[in-house]
Amino acid sequence: MKRGGSGRTLGWLAFVVAAGALLAETVAPVTVVQLVTPMELARWIREARSDLDVIDTREPEEYAAGHIPTARNVPSTRFEGVPAMGHSTVVLYDESGVAVTSLAASVSPDGSVEVYVLERGIDGWLDEVMAPRLPDTATAAERAAFAEQAELSRWFGGLPRIVVVEPVAGQAAESLPARSKRLLGGC
Amino acid sequence: MSMPFYANGLFGDGAGLTFALVIGLAFGWFLERGGLGNARKLAGQFYLTDMTVLKVMFSAIVTAMLGLFWLNRVGFLDLTSIVVPGTFVAPQAIGGVIFGIGFVMGGLCPGTSCVSAATGRRDGFAVVGGMAAGVLLFGLLFPVLRGLYEATPLGNVTLPELLGVRAGVVVFGVTAMAIGMFTGATAIERRINQGGGRT
Amino acid sequence: MTAAVEGISRPAAGSGRPAAPYMNPYLAGVGIGGILLLAFVVMGRGLGASGAFSTVVSVAVSDFAPAAASSNEAFARYLGDGTTSPFANWILVEIVGVILGALTSARLAGRFHLTTERGPRAGVRARLAFAFAGGTLMGLGARLARGCTSGLALTGGAMLMPGAWIFIATAFAAGFAASSLFRRQWL
Numbered sequence: 313m314k315r316g317g318s319g320r321t322l323g324w325l326a327f328v329v330a331a332g333a334l335l336a337e338t339v340a341p342v343t344v345v346q347l348v349t350p351m352e353l354a355r356w357i358r359e360a361r362s363d364l365d366v367i368d369t370r371e372p373e374e375y376a377a378g379h380i381p382t383a384r385n386v387p388s389t390r391f392e393g394v395p396a397m398g399h400s401t402v403v404l405y406d407e408s409g410v411a412v413t414s415l416a417a418s419v420s421p422d423g424s425v426e427v428y429v430l431e432r433g434i435d436g437w438l439d440e441v442m443a444p445r446l447p448d449t450a451t452a453a454e455r456a457a458f459a460e461q462a463e464l465s466r467w468f469g470g471l472p473r474i475v476v477v478e479p480v481a482g483q484a485a486e487s488l489p490a491r492s493k494r495l496l497g498g499c
Numbered sequence: 500m501s502m503p504f505y506a507n508g509l510f511g512d513g514a515g516l517t518f519a520l521v522i523g524l525a526f527g528w529f530l531e532r533g534g535l536g537n538a539r540k541l542a543g544q545f546y547l548t549d550m551t552v553l554k555v556m557f558s559a560i561v562t563a564m565l566g567l568f569w570l571n572r573v574g575f576l577d578l579t580s581i582v583v584p585g586t587f588v589a590p591q592a593i594g595g596v597i598f599g600i601g602f603v604m605g606g607l608c609p610g611t612s613c614v615s616a617a618t619g620r621r622d623g624f625a626v627v628g629g630m631a632a633g634v635l636l637f638g639l640l641f642p643v644l645r646g647l648y649e650a651t652p653l654g655n656v657t658l659p660e661l662l663g664v665r666a667g668v669v670v671f672g673v674t675a676m677a678i679g680m681f682t683g684a685t686a687i688e689r690r691i692n693q694g695g696g697r698t
Numbered sequence: 699m700t701a702a703v704e705g706i707s708r709p710a711a712g713s714g715r716p717a718a719p720y721m722n723p724y725l726a727g728v729g730i731g732g733i734l735l736l737a738f739v740v741m742g743r744g745l746g747a748s749g750a751f752s753t754v755v756s757v758a759v760s761d762f763a764p765a766a767a768s769s770n771e772a773f774a775r776y777l778g779d780g781t782t783s784p785f786a787n788w789i790l791v792e793i794v795g796v797i798l799g800a801l802t803s804a805r806l807a808g809r810f811h812l813t814t815e816r817g818p819r820a821g822v823r824a825r826l827a828f829a830f831a832g833g834t835l836m837g838l839g840a841r842l843a844r845g846c847t848s849g850l851a852l853t854g855g856a857m858l859m860p861g862a863w864i865f866i867a868t869a870f871a872a873g874f875a876a877s878s879l880f881r882r883q884w885l
Contacts, residue, residue, distance in 0.1 A: 318722055318724065318725060319681070319685075319722065319724045322558070322724050322725070322728060323678050323681060323724075326561055326562075326565065326674050326677070326678065327674065327675070327678060329565045329569070329674075330561075330565060330670055330671045330673075330674035330675065331671060333565065333568050333569070333572075333666075333667040333670045333671055334667050334668060334670070334671035335667075336572060336667055337665045337666065337667025337668060338665075338667070341665060341667075342572065344659075344660075344666070345579065346579065347579050413579075429579075451768075451774070452769075453771055453774075495505070495512055495515045495516070495519075495741065495743070495788045496505075496506070496582065496741070496742060496743045496788075497582075497743075498746060498749040498752075498787065498788065498789050498849075499584070499746040499747075499748055499749045499789065499840075499844060499845035499846065499848075499849030499850060499853070502739045502740075503738060503739055503740060503741060503742030503743075504739070504740050504741075504742075505740060505741045505742055506741075506742035512782075512786070515741060515788065516786060516788065516791045518740055518741065519741075519788045519789075519791040519792040519795065520791050520792070520794060520795040520798075521795065522733055522736065522737050522745070522792055522795060523791065523792035523793060523794060523795020523796040523797075523798070523799060524795040524796075524798055524799035524802075525729075525733045525795075525799060526730065526733050526745060526792070526795065526796050526799060526848075527795060527796035527797060527798065527799025527800035527801075527802075527803070528799040528800065528802065528803045529721075529726050529729040529730050529733065529799075530726075530730070530796070530799075530800060531799070531800040531803035531804050531807075531809070532720065532721040532726055532729075532803055532807075533720060533721050533723055533726030533727070533730075534720035534721075534723075535726075536800055536804065536809075537815055538815040538816075538829070539815045539816070539817065539884065540720075542880075542883070542884045543884070544873070545873045545874055545876075545877040546877055546881070546884060546885060548885075550723075551720075551723045554723035554724055554727060555723045555724075555726050555727040555730065556727065556847070556851065556852065556855075556866075557727065558723070558724050558726075558727025558728050558730075558731060559727045559728070559730040559731035559734060559852055559856075560731065560851075560852055560855040560856050561731065562727065562728045562730075562731025562732060562734075562735065563731040563732075563734040563735045563738070563744075563852070563856035564855070564856040564857075564858065566731070566732075566735040566738075567735065567738060567856060567857065570735075570739065576738070576739060580742050581738060581742045581743070581857070582742075582743075583857050583859055584844065584845070584850075584854065584859060584861070585861070586859055586860045586861030586864070587844065587861060588860075588861070588864060590842045590843060590844070591842075591843040591844065591850070591861040591864050591865050591868075592864050592865070592868045593839075593842060593843075593868075594838075594839040594840065594841070594842030594843025594844075594865065595839065595843055595864065595865040595866070595867070595868030595869040595872065596839070596868050596869070596871075596872040597835050597836075597838055597839030597842065597872075598835065598836050598839030598840055598843060598846065598865070598869045598872075599839075599868060599869035599870060599871065599872030599873035599874075599875075599876070600832075600835055600839075600872050600873065600876045601831075601832040601833065601834070601835025601836035601837075601838075601839060602832065602836060602869065602873050603832075603872075603873040603874075603876050603877050603880055604828050604829075604831060604832030604835065604876070604880055604883075605828065605829045605830075605831070605832025605833050605835075605836065606815065606829070606832070606883075606884070607829070607832075607833075608747070608836065608846055608847040608848075609747040609748045609750075609751060609836060609837075609840060609846045609847070609848070610745075610747035610793075610796060610846065610847060610848040611847075612833065613747070613793055613796050613797050613800070614796060614797075614800040615815070616797070617796075617797040617798075617800040617801040617804065618800060618801065618804035618809060618810050618811075619804075619810050619811050619812040619813065620813060620814065620815055621812070621813070621814045621822075621826060622814050622815050622816065622825055622826060622829040623829075625825075625826045625827075625829035625830045625833065626829045626830070626832060626833035626836075627833065628830055628833060629829065629830040629831060629832060629833020629834040629835075629836070629837065630748070630751045630833040630834070630836060630837040630840075631751055631754070631755050631833075631837065632830070632833070632834045632837060633833060633834040633835060633836060633837015633838040633839075633840075633841070634748070634751045634752050634755045634837040634838075634840075634841055635755050635759070635837075636834065636837065636838055637772060637837065637838050637841035637842065638755065638756070638759065638770055638772040638773045638841075641770055641771065641772035642770075644842065645771075647842070648842060653860060653861070656859075656860060657857065657858045657859060657860075658858040658859070658860055658863070659858060661860050666858070669858055670858075673858070681724075
């Protein structure tokens, strides 16, 4: 029976691939690195979560010039075997959030610690938490959502603002990972 | 890790939409090939006379799931760039119930209703029309339904994160479950169609 | 109960030529899974269907009653921010593709004809009424659940999203439970 044959073959193939996944996970587990948004991190810091450990991976001079409140400095060059210090949630950040991902994987090879990377790094923090902007063309719903962001921003000593939006000729470059929501979102 | 290509800025929105069309063409093609444009075939799932829905759906899920796991694992695909939609327990459970009843009533789901209509089926058009009415109804009732719609959020979590189990284990479990269902399905189908006789 | 036998589809009316048999469901499933995977790899998103309906309905409502549409979040989120057409929506364009792909496949296989699929004991009018009613329930259910079988079950299922699996379980359970009410339509 041709039908039974190809079904059976696919079934075995799927089983082998899945068994391989199980084996890989058991023998060589990989740290799952997740992204955290600046707003989310801001909420965690304000909640004073005891399991939270924020690590600034930039050089000491940059750290001294300004860093996220409660963060400690472990420069990427000196990142060997970072002590997790018993915290179960670690957030790493650097300038713009891209290079630090490779460091994140080395934090907890056995997966006992939840490792996050701050989306867009300190740039993102400055943009979203310290100086969030609301366009004056925002809808009522967007203003309501911004209120929480503004309040959180002020708590950290930031300056939320409403700005007048000028029509821009030509395309402004979209930041990665924030590509067009209408192409990435929706069901 | 350069995948997903769009998220990494490899091409713009126009190409993205063109790609949507191509993906849709292939999707519609396979759905029709599998007979999922035929409401009788789909409804048969709920009477155990035709297990095509189960077979196609879970084969698709397992294939994509295994692909995602391994592409991520070998470093080709950056899973953090793919946004996992938020889970909302209550509305998704209740919505599921309402949807399921509608499915056995209409014999087609939103996607397959388009396939059915595209092949000339009047019932396909009827389901399409019903879908529009249902979406409109939801919108009109939104002020009332909003509470339920936003209730019980779990966040953008995945099963491994939620259960505290490693992804590979969940992947294996889902695959094993699917294979088990397929084995059972063929047996049930045979029994119902032979033993059932006329209804 | 002949038409329920897998693999046999009814011939095109009047053509005298038997329609091609359906594809092995496992192969069709793997094909669809591959397409879903391709969407993830290229776009960083999965498939969908109900979003297309939401877009079209929202635009229609906004044409008839612009104020009502823009103030109702359920419709407003599909209208975009005014810079691009709301029809430049990934799911909508995808569904256009689905229609074309299905049409092509059906024509090539001799499965295109103007007819109404229904059980041997069901009348056309009753069938169409139930189809419309069923569609309405699905429209409501899919919006509430934030997706349907393509967007939530398939896409979310592959991503191991808990909500997807909840949806699959409840939808199947409800379908099975309600099936006895509609036997006359199908068997």
